[in-house]
Amino acid sequence: MLPRGRPRALGAATLLLLLLLVVGFFLFGRDPECEHWSWAGEVGTQCALCLLMPRVLSDGLRAAATFDGDPYGSRNRSASGLHPPLPPKCELLHVAIVCAGHNSSREVITLVKSVLFYRKNPLHLHLVTDAVARNILETLFRTWMVPALVIRFYDAEELKPLISWIPNTHYSGLYGLMKLVLPSILPLSLARVIVLDTDVTFSSDIAELWALFAHFSDKQVVGLVENQSDWYLGNLWKNHRPWPALGRGFNTGVILLWLDRLRQTGWEQMWTLMAKRELLTLTATSLADQDVFNAVIKEHPELVHPLPCVWNVQLSDHTLAERCYLEAADLKVIHWNSPKKLRVKNKHAEFFRNLHLTFLGYDGKLLRRELFGCPNQLPPGAEQLQQALAQLDEEEPCFEFRQQQLTVHRVHITFLPHQPPPPRPHDVTLVAQLSMDRLQMLEALCRHWSGPMSLALYLTDADAQQFLHFVETSPVLSARKDVAYHIVYRDGPLYPVNQLRNVALAQALTPYVFLSDIDFLPAYSLYDYLRASIEQLELGSRPRKAALVVPAFETLHYRFSFPNSKAELLTLLDAGSLHIFRYHEWPQGHAPTAYAHWREAQAPYQVQWAADYEPYVVVPRDCPRYDPRFVGFGWNKVAHIIELDAQEYELLVLPEAFSIHLPHAPSLDISRFRSSPAYRDCLQALKEEFHQDLSRRYGAAALKYLTALQQSQSRA
């Protein structure tokens, strides 16, 4: 039946098209905006759209009128039933964002999450970043593995000379101004781009915004939403002298930038001249690029295409945005353009915060969604990973372990502001990993270890926000800029302990690392003592690499006073208040440290590896990584010490070093290990595979580890 209808439909469509052209001429003949529409819309929709979309305003008076004369809301509402046609399925959309520093890097991720949540098209992000943001975001996007998302970085450092001559008092610093030079630095092949501030949140499909390019007239080069405050009217306070603008001016938090037209119109020269001219009488820009954009638009109103207000609902301190959103049926983009950000006072702030919090706490891994029917979406490594996962046998008893080992966790390094330690040849970073239930250890750890730390935290996206709050409200933690926190996002049922250790280890920036665990508090003097020992032992210039052993103790009391010296520690040990770590349950773990010898030792002494030895050690930063196959509980450190021994590290016990384990309720993973024979069987299988790999890599030299394993099994 259907094929029979088609020629008829085609004929009718042609007729309809002709009729619409006639009607269109009648309707819009003298409206330049509609003449110039160049997009290939669906038959029968152009006219309706032209009736319903906000009228494009071609002079300053009309632009200024949008706010007071005809609240956008009503227009937006009428338009809500009828959207402009979206870009074709699978069309690549381009977005540019300037991002610098630790805090903006966190912000931009929430923005990107909101965009990815609603998007249905492939996206190309053009990120202009400083070194800090690049380091963070490169790692993040590499590990995020979002299909149909391309990332390209541009070095903000190189752009600074282009804009640093403009004095600017805005809190975004130089970086805000960089939006002005995007037409010069983005690839020439790129014709159009959406430019976003890091402090916006999407609540709609970005393709709807992209579709508005189709409404530009020939002359229009930049799409902007009117500024939703009286700032540019210059009446906010006495002697307030803003930059020139058309009426209320425009806000540059969301920009549609028609790049090739900008390049053709000589944009660079245009804005440079304008900025120089204004700076003859004004001392600086107050709102960075936005002041310059507005000055240009004031002079050349024909360049701007006003966008509906819902595409940039501005929650600044003096916002008038209510006029927009109370009327609108649908908000598209929220802009937190107050320095107070989410803490801005506004009677509807709760509403907007909820939209933002949605993405702040959203599990980013859920955005690893393919776009059905679009080709070549997979990010590097994703295909191999998919294949490896597909090869796993769900019925196999250790399936959960295999799956967890293959999981690529999203990693957000240096989640909080961090100052790398100054380069010092004997410096040591404390390396550890934790999850939410150990946060309360951090303050004590900071009191015990005054040196740099690199900590991996295994958290959900929501946990990460709680963690941020925790640090911000702790005077002890917020004072420390030498502690780097790296978030590894939760995924899967087993704790990826060694993957976490490797993340923290890889981010340590000193020549040496102290590989510790979060439940241990080091001796107060340990940081200084370790540096002195490294220097004294000339670790950097010895023929063999060395691992310095820090003897480990434990208290079973959850209230106790920490010993200030080795002498005090020995007293507590003799009194039974302290014990050798896990002396009762797992003596072989630390026996080779030779605690009896340590009591009397005055100098470092060498010890030999033995089965199941798992001391806490100080090693050069380039030490072997932990074996990521060990997930959950058990044997994760043992394997690392074997690796050190196989690579012929000398094990030297330090006579004055110690570290004490505090009690805690058993973790869920340990409870599981204890109660499940299947779990223990899988751990056994992992051990055996580890030894096979060891033999492969170290040959006959690895035989002793296998023998030791077999002996310990026959004992068990």
Place this chain on the structure above:
Amino acid sequence: MLPRGRPRALGAATLLLLLLLVVGFFLFGRDPECEHWSWAGEVGTQCALCLLMPRVLSDGLRAAATFDGDPYGSRNRSASGLHPPLPPKCELLHVAIVCAGHNSSREVITLVKSVLFYRKNPLHLHLVTDAVARNILETLFRTWMVPALVIRFYDAEELKPLISWIPNTHYSGLYGLMKLVLPSILPLSLARVIVLDTDVTFSSDIAELWALFAHFSDKQVVGLVENQSDWYLGNLWKNHRPWPALGRGFNTGVILLWLDRLRQTGWEQMWTLMAKRELLTLTATSLADQDVFNAVIKEHPELVHPLPCVWNVQLSDHTLAERCYLEAADLKVIHWNSPKKLRVKNKHAEFFRNLHLTFLGYDGKLLRRELFGCPNQLPPGAEQLQQALAQLDEEEPCFEFRQQQLTVHRVHITFLPHQPPPPRPHDVTLVAQLSMDRLQMLEALCRHWSGPMSLALYLTDADAQQFLHFVETSPVLSARKDVAYHIVYRDGPLYPVNQLRNVALAQALTPYVFLSDIDFLPAYSLYDYLRASIEQLELGSRPRKAALVVPAFETLHYRFSFPNSKAELLTLLDAGSLHIFRYHEWPQGHAPTAYAHWREAQAPYQVQWAADYEPYVVVPRDCPRYDPRFVGFGWNKVAHIIELDAQEYELLVLPEAFSIHLPHAPSLDISRFRSSPAYRDCLQALKEEFHQDLSRRYGAAALKYLTALQQSQSRA
């Protein structure tokens, strides 16, 4: 400029309308569906829609053709740029859902979250529930306080006689069939309703679905998506004999039900007759209501309005849905219509699971969003709450406490399947509260307490899913149906300890409750001993109410063997392995229990209240509630014991009862209390307000508590 354009636009619109009518006749003159379109669309869109929307099929052959002949996808894609006009802003949309039991109640909440996330209209939910679901959902929606959401319950019990005569083998049981009788039981004033299965997830605004009512012809009464499997073709296996259907038939997971037309057409008689006729040759329905709907449609194809496939993407075991979603630009509703639910095997299952998990873990409180510009949205109590919150002074030092006290937490009672204990006059429920970091206590607690428990868990939505997984994978926990878990959703920075206790207490179903804490393990014999004591002491018939004190001990060792008797306990106490609970830090908390006397006691003995006394007690279920003003750490139990004493409860210590506190790392709230003088000051303020209230309620009798407080302060 705008007004000048209007008359011209109107004239053109009229002309356009005329032209479209001509074209429309030419195009669709002989297509009855287009003749009947009765909605008031925007000018210029009807024709395009008619071109682009799925063709309405008027006979069986054509209905079957939709799937193979013309994949919906291409149609959906073309249509994506052009939606039918949405219902007006603030129009109330109606949704009906049948829901029974604990598991469906969890499911329906995820569905509702997905609907609320995208909705922009007020909603009225009509919930047909059994007693279990009603109990759960009434509490949930009352505490959820979502603006612009009306809930009405209908008793499924009353509907059973209407459909119980139909034999049914589908896993939904009788409840699935209840969709058939909705036209009879929903209010007569209700003309149209969307009917949803509990296992669907929205990924779009439900108003877009509602808008499709506008496409119904005069005769059409039910909108359905074609069934996306070969089930009704009857060739899935040998001797597979499905109910009759048009081609592949239709799926009833998502239904647009035009109620008043159904009533006019005599729906009830129609489906009853049809079902009876088919049951002459078929033994039962396999797919519940869906079989009956299809049988009716087979006979009366003019009644059905086929909906685009994206409105019900079916992930059943034999799904052919790929044909739909690979082509479509935008999926609207996912339907988990396999008994395997999220565990269904499908090469794109990961994609769909991610959509579903989005809402499973979504923080429901973020959906407390008002709809700007719509009147009368606030649920009961919300306005008073808003006012109370608005009156708080953000600068006040205890602002966080005040805010936390006022917070209404969403509460999901009996989150997991639960069998209430049989009524027994001396039965005792253990009442406690916990958060995620104490989950590992649950198994041990179950081993120590064999009676009913009512536990409040303070969790995020995401935690709740982890908790579910934890219970499902624990043989100990999943075997216990007498433990009721009540989720109180996290909101705010302070732990609402007494609100949690009150939730657990309110849900206890036995005449007595043992008010414990999650870190305590009761003596193995305690449950039996308490019941015997209650009986012996004739607690139910004494002139004065009694609180039975269970002496509390603690171990500071996190590995220790639990005493099997009072004698063993006393040995451990003498050996220093056990202590009186908090004997060293807070002796006044338990001193009045008179442990020295207890050692020798053979019979229950009475003790007197003293300042700061906070024993663990067994009391009648109707005991006073905990004072919810105490949030975070400190004094929360002390206030409750004062309340018991003020109400003249006798305090009787049981000679054989005991309970032991296990060590754990300090909670974040305690760390905060210890480190912050501001926190302690606020707690002091709360204490004073509590005493003022006490004086108000108990008059001079409350004087002794105030005196005690002042004395203890002057000592401190």
